[in-house]
Amino acid sequence: MARSEKLRAPRGTFDVLGENGHRRIRLLDDARAIFGGAGYDYMETPIFEDTELFARGVGESTDIVQKEMFTFEDQGGRSITLRPEGTAGVCRAYAEHGMHKLPQPVKAWYVGPFFRYEAPQAGRFRQFSQIGAEALGSDDPSLDAETILLLGELLERAGCRGLRLRLSSLGTGDARRAYSDELRAHLRAREDQLSDEVRSRIDSNPLRAFDSDHPGTQAVVADAPLLLDRLAPEDTEHLAEVQALLDGAGVEYELDGTLVRGLDYYTRTVFEFTSDVLGAQSGVGGGGRYDGLVEQLGGPPTPGVGWAAGVERILLASEPDGGTSRPDVFVALDEGADRHAAFRLVTELRRAGVAAQIEQAGRSLKGQVKHADRLGVRLTAIVGKGPEVSLRDMQGGDQQDVDFETVVARAVALES
Ligand code: HAM
Numbered sequence: 001m002a003r004s005e006k007l008r009a010p011r012g013t014f015d016v017l018g019e020n021g022h023r024r025i026r027l028l029d030d031a032r033a034i035f036g037g038a039g040y041d042y043m044e045t046p047i048f049e050d051t052e053l054f055a056r057g058v059g060e061s062t063d064i065v066q067k068e069m070f071t072f073e074d075q076g077g078r079s080i081t082l083r084p085e086g087t088a089g090v091c092r093a094y095a096e097h098g099m100h101k102l103p104q105p106v107k108a109w110y111v112g113p114f115f116r117y118e119a120p121q122a123g124r125f126r127q128f129s130q131i132g133a134e135a136l137g138s139d140d141p142s143l144d145a146e147t148i149l150l151l152g153e154l155l156e157r158a159g160c161r162g163l164r165l166r167l168s169s170l171g172t173g174d175a176r177r178a179y180s181d182e183l184r185a186h187l188r189a190r191e192d193q194l195s196d197e198v199r200s201r202i203d204s205n206p207l208r209a210f211d212s213d214h215p216g217t218q219a220v221v222a223d224a225p226l227l228l229d230r231l232a233p234e235d236t237e238h239l240a241e242v243q244a245l246l247d248g249a250g251v252e253y254e255l256d257g258t259l260v261r262g263l264d265y266y267t268r269t270v271f272e273f274t275s276d277v278l279g280a281q282s283g284v285g286g287g288g289r290y291d292g293l294v295e296q297l298g299g300p301p302t303p304g305v306g307w308a309a310g311v312e313r314i315l316l317a318s319e320p321d322g323g324t325s326r327p328d329v330f331v332a333l334d335e336g337a338d339r340h341a342a343f344r345l346v347t348e349l350r351r352a353g354v355a356a357q358i359e360q361a362g363r364s365l366k367g368q369v370k371h372a373d374r375l376g377v378r379l380t381a382i383v384g385k386g387p388e389v390s391l392r393d394m395q396g397g398d399q400q401d402v403d404f405e406t407v408v409a410r411a412v413a414l415e416s
Pocket of ligand 1: 084085086087116118123124125126127128129130132133134262263283284285286287288289290305306307308309310311312313
């Protein structure tokens with residue numbers, strides 16, 4: 001590339017600018033409030049992990065591990081992967097720090113960047129952000145219901161439109177193995193109608209056939225047996241309890257035996273929120289139970305349940321509310337103004353909790369007042385040479401000469 005050519009962000013990535021920044025912060029504020037109220041601690045795990053964590057955790061036969069991971073060797077010759085999802089890291093941390101010794105369940109939430117080498121399209125990126133929640137150390141169905149409710153609450157508060165919740169169970173143990181064999185036989189008998197990809201995964205991951213958009217495969221799974229009809233009694237009971245709790249909370253959902261997820265660790269409950277306004281990438285957030293994952297990563301047997309939702313998809317599915325955070329006061333500089341005094345004034349206003357801005361681009365006074373108007377401030381404080389400030393009410397238009405203290409007092413009164 002010629003040296004002077006303009007550089008662009010890598011394919012599948014984006015910059016968060018202006019109004020989008022405000023919308024993301026507001027979403028995080030909502031998340032913090034919702035999780036705080038439900039006793040979920042904020043947690044961070046590394047953005048890169050040993051590749052083996054995802055190979056073992058997410059599953060060798062998944063799209064994510066087979067073709068979507070950003071994997072590289074570091075200078076020490078270790079295989080490192082940029083995290084494609086958060087649950088494996090949380091479970092690794094739980095095992096590594098002996099968190100099973102803490103009072104159970106351990107509840108955590110997280111937010112941050114995730115990476116998948118996917119073909120970019122609307123709502124699908126190579127770097128995206130997830131907000132997620134995990135509850136480890138109990139298989140109580142109330143945790144399944146609780147996590148679903150928390151996600152529903154977050155999406156509601158964000159103003160997501162056209163939401164739908166699908167719910168199913170992937171069962172456990174012998175019943176699931178027996179079902180997988182039955183499904184394999186069904187697929188094998190109709191192998192010639194399947195997509196190459198589904199055919200190549202009949203052995204390793206037959207359930208993925210339900211997720212295919214290949215017409216032949218769809219016809220084959222349309223009359224396939226469903227795992228939901230083959231669950232072991234204790235898994236049926238667990239699901240019924242989750243449903244009863246959701247019903248009691250007035251949550252609408254659709255029981256959908258064709259719901260499968262793109263990660264291998266799920267047992268029992270799985271769920272997904274979709275939005276009708278999103279088009280092809282309609283999944284806003286989803287998750288489920290993963291009762292074998294911690295043990296699979298070398299920890300003690302530990303049940304767990306949780307979800308993750310895509311920040312970009314939440315924002316795409318919701319109406320921008322246009323409410324950027326507006327300053328209340330603009331400190332303008334008249335000709336020959338005492339700039340140090342003006343800077344002191346804006347600092348005092350901010351220390352008093354007032355959102356305030358000051359002229360920093362050399363505009364004329366007329367230009368500054370116009371700029372203040374565009375910002376939508378309530379008051380403009382024009383600092384001149386003397387100790388008095390000319391305070392203009394931007395709505396009423398009247399203007400008074402006052403001292404600094406009065407500016408701060410008037411501004412504070414606006415905030416309350
Ligand atoms: P997931 O369904 O793979 O689950 O991802 C969760 C959400 O992340 C999706 O619903 C979507 O909103 C967003 N997402 C995924 N890939 C992309 C992408 N390429 N671009 C934009 N957004 C994307 C998980 O990751 C599990 N860890 C969820 C979980 C937590 N299960 C149990 N605990």
